[in-house]
Amino acid sequence: MEKGKNFVIGVYDEETVLMSAVEEIRSKGVKIHEVYTPYPVHGLDNALGYSYSNLPIAAFLFGICGTITALTMMIWMLGFDWPMDIGGKPHIPLPAFIPITFELTVLFCALGMTGTFFVASNLNPWSTPNMFDPRTTDDKFVIAFDLASTKQDSAQLKSILSETGASEVTTKSLEN
Amino acid sequence: MQVTSSVRPPLVTNGKSKHDVTNDICKQVEGAPSTAWKISFAMALITLFYGGYCLWTTWYEGIGMWGLNKTIGWSWDITNFVWWVGIGHAGTLISAVLLLFRQKWRTSINRAAEAMTIFAVICAATFIIAHMGRPWVGHWVLPFPNNNGSLWQNFNSALMWDVFAISTYFTVSLVFWYVGLIPDFATIRERATGVRRKIYGALSMNWDGSAKTWSRYEAVSLVLAGVSTPLVLSVHTIVSMDFATSLIPGWHTTIFPPYFVAGAIFSGFAMVLTLMLVIRVVFGLEDYITINHIESMNKIIVLTGSVVGIAYITEFFIAWYSGVPYEKYAFINRAFGPYWWAYASMMTCNVISPQMFWFKKVRTSIAWTFGLSIIVNIGMWFERFVIICTSLHRDYIPSSWAMFSPTLYDVGDYLFTFGLFFTCFLLFAKYFPVVNMAEVKTIIDSSSEKK
Numbered sequence: 001m002e003k004g005k006n007f008v009i010g011v012y013d014e015e016t017v018l019m020s021a022v023e024e025i026r027s028k029g030v031k032i033h034e035v036y037t038p039y040p041v042h043g044l045d046n047a048l049g050y051s052y053s054n055l056p057i058a059a060f061l062f063g064i065c066g067t068i069t070a071l072t073m074m075i076w077m078l079g080f081d082w083p084m085d086i087g088g089k090p091h092i093p094l095p096a097f098i099p100i101t102f103e104l105t106v107l108f109c110a111l112g113m114t115g116t117f118f119v120a121s122n123l124n125p126w127s128t129p130n131m132f133d134p135r136t137t138d139d140k141f142v143i144a145f146d147l148a149s150t151k152q153d154s155a156q157l158k159s160i161l162s163e164t165g166a167s168e169v170t171t172k173s174l175e176n
Numbered sequence: 177m178q179v180t181s182s183v184r185p186p187l188v189t190n191g192k193s194k195h196d197v198t199n200d201i202c203k204q205v206e207g208a209p210s211t212a213w214k215i216s217f218a219m220a221l222i223t224l225f226y227g228g229y230c231l232w233t234t235w236y237e238g239i240g241m242w243g244l245n246k247t248i249g250w251s252w253d254i255t256n257f258v259w260w261v262g263i264g265h266a267g268t269l270i271s272a273v274l275l276l277f278r279q280k281w282r283t284s285i286n287r288a289a290e291a292m293t294i295f296a297v298i299c300a301a302t303f304i305i306a307h308m309g310r311p312w313v314g315h316w317v318l319p320f321p322n323n324n325g326s327l328w329q330n331f332n333s334a335l336m337w338d339v340f341a342i343s344t345y346f347t348v349s350l351v352f353w354y355v356g357l358i359p360d361f362a363t364i365r366e367r368a369t370g371v372r373r374k375i376y377g378a379l380s381m382n383w384d385g386s387a388k389t390w391s392r393y394e395a396v397s398l399v400l401a402g403v404s405t406p407l408v409l410s411v412h413t414i415v416s417m418d419f420a421t422s423l424i425p426g427w428h429t430t431i432f433p434p435y436f437v438a439g440a441i442f443s444g445f446a447m448v449l450t451l452m453l454v455i456r457v458v459f460g461l462e463d464y465i466t467i468n469h470i471e472s473m474n475k476i477i478v479l480t481g482s483v484v485g486i487a488y489i490t491e492f493f494i495a496w497y498s499g500v501p502y503e504k505y506a507f508i509n510r511a512f513g514p515y516w517w518a519y520a521s522m523m524t525c526n527v528i529s530p531q532m533f534w535f536k537k538v539r540t541s542i543a544w545t546f547g548l549s550i551i552v553n554i555g556m557w558f559e560r561f562v563i564i565c566t567s568l569h570r571d572y573i574p575s576s577w578a579m580f581s582p583t584l585y586d587v588g589d590y591l592f593t594f595g596l597f598f599t600c601f602l603l604f605a606k607y608f609p610v611v612n613m614a615e616v617k618t619i620i621d622s623s624s625e626k627k
Binding site (some may be wrong): 015034035036037038039040041042044045048050052053055056059063073074077078081082084086089093096097099100102103104106107109110111113114117118120121122123124125126127128129130131134135136137138139 | 193194195197198319325326327328329330331332336337340341344347348351352355358359362363365366367377378379380381382383384385386387388389390391392393394395396398399400403404406407410414417614615617618621
């Protein structure tokens, strides 16, 4: 996806250094392409100015779909398509429909939201990961600048990274 | 930069760094299987094949191979089903409920506990499918258009609720577990070469750990935890309704849902402890699964064990207070009838023995914890046997009173699930990261012991 593009990357060793670096770089008005971390860093999304994910809204909508599916299914099947007399009870006993309605709400919500997450984040077995440094899945943090979309040149970006505490600074292009 | 709290004991001991976490966990996945693993796996496979033979015979000949009779129509099969489902509950409780309560100690045990959940639910489902008698038409429980009418399922039945509850629970637990595994598969991928890199690459969904993806990942985890919490409570509630919505004395009680849920958490934590105490030694994870973790789990066991104890006493009181002669008789027969030994085992294992955990020395002793965790699991099996069998064996006509004796096939089918469970668990322990590396790394700065 990002083939052939050139990036300037800085490797950071500590979470706290990374956080202050992100804040400092953003205050200078330099556009960060993305930050790569081995684990979720608390507050990093705010520091990068990302808005809170809309996935919970998707989850809610999928959940509603589950509720509607379950109720429609049971009411239509037992109330209209083939009403059965079970111990003289009503054909559409809503309280008895609560358990299955709840279960299908949860099922649709969980599957729908996770599916949306995979699609939105391009997570699938055939995509190519943007790995700037394999150590970002171990214990290092990487800030990447896309040279095509920043005003600064490579040398300026490298000095910004070193000033903010990066332990290694390099230029990389994603080949794989 | 590590900060050590003066208030809370460290969650990871021996000054582990984030890189050590990666090394210690990946080591298990990358190395050749140990002799101990091979022997255990062989034993699990032998059990699986012997049990598989018994299960096949049960399927082929019908459930007449079991010791059931016209009075006792549910016995070991449903006992084992409820037992396995109950065990599964601890995994979801640890990963979802403790996540919502921000309990950091869950991070090093949630992965294996969730795996336990998934395998336990598969084992539970085995009994339901076997009990159908004609497993090849097992799909008839699902509402799909058919040429019998279409004739639909009875959605008012607690057994139908169970179909939806168990299948939803299995699916959602699997999704939750898998989402948590993705970042760790990426860690293994980056250390691997050749075919292994391809396999773990596909399993990791080509995760790259960008801040945006992590932000979404956290939103997904939180919502999944939020929906899993009522889900796990609903599952055992619905399992208890299989009994509570019937008219059998001893089953027809409103206390069943909370009492079953507490019992499920109780037995599940006991099983997690049994497994963890073995894993931490075999895989050298003593620095991640510490005495502190074991003590926290023991505290939950003493709490839920006491809830279960109070439920037993309440049942007795209500049986007397109800004034219903059948209800009274069912309970007197439970405690003093021919199955008194099962009732006594249940009381000793579930109510009396976990009270030992009030003592800190017992709570923090590995030998005591291991022994008691097994006793609790035996006790919880007896609880389900007592509820199911003693309520059925003396029905309204004394001429039809009966006793239950298991056949080789009852035992064999139970062994099958043990074989299945341990085969799956051993494969998981060898090829998947047994501790959630990414989550443990988040607590290293705040909760790791300084060297």
